Amino acid sequence: MNNKENLIKHGTKGRETVCLLPVPFRIFVQEVSILPAKTKKSGVKLNLDGLTPQAYQELAKPYVPSRPVFKNCIRAFLSGGLICVLGQGIQEAFMAIFDMSSREAASPTVAILILLSVILTSFGVYDKLSQWCGAGTAVPVTGFANSMCSAALEHRAEGLVLGVGGNMFKLAGSVIVFGVVAAFIVGVVYAVMGWGGAH
Amino acid sequence: MKQLGSQTWEFTNRPVILGTSAVVGPEEGEGPLASTFDYIYDSLEMGEKTWEKAERALFEKASKLALMNANLDQDKLEFFVGGDLLNQIISSSFAARKLGVPYLGVFGACSTSMESLAIASMIVDSGGGKYVLAGTSSHNCTVEKQFRYPTEYGSQKPPTAQYTVTGSGCAVVGVNDGTAKGPHVIYATLGRIMDLGLKDPFNMGTAMAPAAADTITAHFRDTGLSPGYYDLVVTGDLASIGLPIAKELLAKEGIPMEQTVFNDCGLMMYDLDKQKYVIAGGSGAGCSATVTYGHIIGRMKKGELKRVLIVATGALLSPLSYQQGESIPCVAHAVALESGGEGA
Numbered sequence: 001m002n003n004k005e006n007l008i009k010h011g012t013k014g015r016e017t018v019c020l021l022p023v024p025f026r027i028f029v030q031e032v033s034i035l036p037a038k039t040k041k042s043g044v045k046l047n048l049d050g051l052t053p054q055a056y057q058e059l060a061k062p063y064v065p066s067r068p069v070f071k072n073c074i075r076a077f078l079s080g081g082l083i084c085v086l087g088q089g090i091q092e093a094f095m096a097i098f099d100m101s102s103r104e105a106a107s108p109t110v111a112i113l114i115l116l117s118v119i120l121t122s123f124g125v126y127d128k129l130s131q132w133c134g135a136g137t138a139v140p141v142t143g144f145a146n147s148m149c150s151a152a153l154e155h156r157a158e159g160l161v162l163g164v165g166g167n168m169f170k171l172a173g174s175v176i177v178f179g180v181v182a183a184f185i186v187g188v189v190y191a192v193m194g195w196g197g198a199h
Numbered sequence: 200m201k202q203l204g205s206q207t208w209e210f211t212n213r214p215v216i217l218g219t220s221a222v223v224g225p226e227e228g229e230g231p232l233a234s235t236f237d238y239i240y241d242s243l244e245m246g247e248k249t250w251e252k253a254e255r256a257l258f259e260k261a262s263k264l265a266l267m268n269a270n271l272d273q274d275k276l277e278f279f280v281g282g283d284l285l286n287q288i289i290s291s292s293f294a295a296r297k298l299g300v301p302y303l304g305v306f307g308a309c310s311t312s313m314e315s316l317a318i319a320s321m322i323v324d325s326g327g328g329k330y331v332l333a334g335t336s337s338h339n340c341t342v343e344k345q346f347r348y349p350t351e352y353g354s355q356k357p358p359t360a361q362y363t364v365t366g367s368g369c370a371v372v373g374v375n376d377g378t379a380k381g382p383h384v385i386y387a388t389l390g391r392i393m394d395l396g397l398k399d400p401f402n403m404g405t406a407m408a409p410a411a412a413d414t415i416t417a418h419f420r421d422t423g424l425s426p427g428y429y430d431l432v433v434t435g436d437l438a439s440i441g442l443p444i445a446k447e448l449l450a451k452e453g454i455p456m457e458q459t460v461f462n463d464c465g466l467m468m469y470d471l472d473k474q475k476y477v478i479a480g481g482s483g484a485g486c487s488a489t490v491t492y493g494h495i496i497g498r499m500k501k502g503e504l505k506r507v508l509i510v511a512t513g514a515l516l517s518p519l520s521y522q523q524g525e526s527i528p529c530v531a532h533a534v535a536l537e538s539g540g541e542g543a
Contacts, residue, residue, distance in 0.1 A: 046413070046416055046452060047448075047451050047452055048393070048409060048412060048413050048416065048448065048452065051395065051409065052395075053395045053396030053397075053526075054396075056395040056396070056409065057395070057396065057397070059444070059447065059448075060405045060408070060444050063405070063440055063443050063444050063447075064359055064402065064405055064440055065358040065359065065440070066358075067357050067358065068358070072355070121351050121353075122351075124351060126351065126353045127350070127351050127352060127353045127354075128476075129353065130353025130354065130355060131353075131355055131356060131476070133353075133355075134355040135355075137353050138353060138354070138355075143353065146351070146352065146353050147352060149351070150348070150349035150350070150351035150352040150353075151349045151352070153349065153351055154344055154349035154350060154351070154352075155349075157248065157249035157250070157251070170349075171348065171349075171352065
């Protein structure tokens with residue numbers, strides 16, 4: 001069979017789609033490959049009928065502002081850094097006041113940061129801060145606490161078991177799942193390489 | 200009633216919008232249209248225990264006020280056509296319990312406002328009923344909860360994101376018996392689904408712009424009118440990104456939109472410079488409903504506007520569909536209103 005004969009082109013303003021299918025399938029392909037369906041009845045063909053997704057996305061591109069990545073990075077660095085400085089301050093305070101080692105002070109420090117995050121979430125402040133801070137408030141432990149607290153608050157209306165219990169890890173669940181998977185892989189690598197044992 | 204072209208109904212008996220209501224939440228009450236709304240709640244909870252109950256309260260308030268503004272006894276109301284954005288359209292169905300009339304639940308996402316008005320007008324125009332209530336609602340927090348993240352979850356929204364309007368708008372459509380006062384419903388153009396492959400639920404304006412352009416083009420093609428016929432053409436919730444795209448698409452179709460004022464309810468609802476949290480503008484079924492039934496009908500009654508075309512746009516996605524990587528099908532329904540002589 002001569003494939004060249006079977007080639008059909010249906011023009012869509014600047015773009016050409018080449019169809020390599022045998023004759024009986026051509027019409028079918030032609031009809032479904034153009035979105036949306038042609039205007040029936042009226043017989044008037046709109047330019048919109050021939051607009052392909054690619055052509056439209058090209059047309060829309062200049063109007064769609066992109067995320068300000070650099071600005072977001074700076075803000076995340078400042079705000080995330082500030083949260084870490086605060087954590088460091090709390091840890092130093094525990095060490096100085098309660099005579100703890102840095103390891104002993106780590107757990108109560110995290111607990112205080114989580115508590116602060118939950119309080120700010122409950123007062124409806126955390127989500128407003130995070131529009132400015134972005135990853136700065138999402139990545140530290142405060143972001144994890146916010147994801148659990150917000151889901152628990154939101155689904156309290158559906159009861160304690162199905163609502164709070166069932167939805168609390170709606171967002172945080174994937175962090176735990178992939179955290180465990182990543183830890184397993186790292187553990188396997190350590191075991192295979194014989195690096196383990198340093199407790 | 201007759202069909203014009205392939206997508207448009209002409210309401211030859213000219214049903215009358217007897218009364219409308221627009222009830223909104225606190226953020227909309229801080230916007231430039233505050234004085235045109237019938238009732239502004241000062242908290243998002245509206246004295247209820249859950250967000251869903253709050254939206255229902257909003258809807259019930261709006262339906263009650265619409266009947267009051269229309270000067271119509273609830274006993275005289277014959278049908279209710281309503282819908283909202285929640286799963287199984289619970290806000291409107293649950294609000295319908297209080298009305299006690301036959302009920303049609305409709306869903307067209309944010310285009311539900313004009314979809315319900317078109318169906319209500321069709322019922323009245325075809326003699327299927329004398330008094331029909333059309334209404335819709337949306338609530339920022341119920342929509343965030345269902346479509347995005349928990350309301351208090353801290354996620355950074357991109358510059359294309361829109362803010363769901365907390366509001367409900369209802370209209371009582373009545374038969375034109377010569378004495379009824381109010382704007383007339385003259386045309387409705389029902390839109391077809393447009394899907395140009397956009398998948399980002401935080402960029403609905405771009406996804407919906409082709410649907411708006413398609414329905415507007417179909418309206419002028421079917422009726423043989425030109426944009427200059429209308430004093431105002433508004434889209435539902437294309438906001439600051441979708442509206443210029445729709446303008447470009449319409450220019451490509453050769454529709455001279457510069458003959459009229461072409462705006463968007465999502466841009467009219469908020470002061471984008473002061474209310475930064477709305478980002479690109481308003482969205483939601485309540486957006487076009489409250490702007491139309493509050494602001495636009497108000498201006499028509501004052502005689503500032505004679506003919507208006509409202510094109511409500513809807514993005515028909517679900518949380519499941521976009522998580523499964525599907526693109527967003529969009530639709531737009533247009534309804535044309537004309538003020539009904541003096542005092543109307």
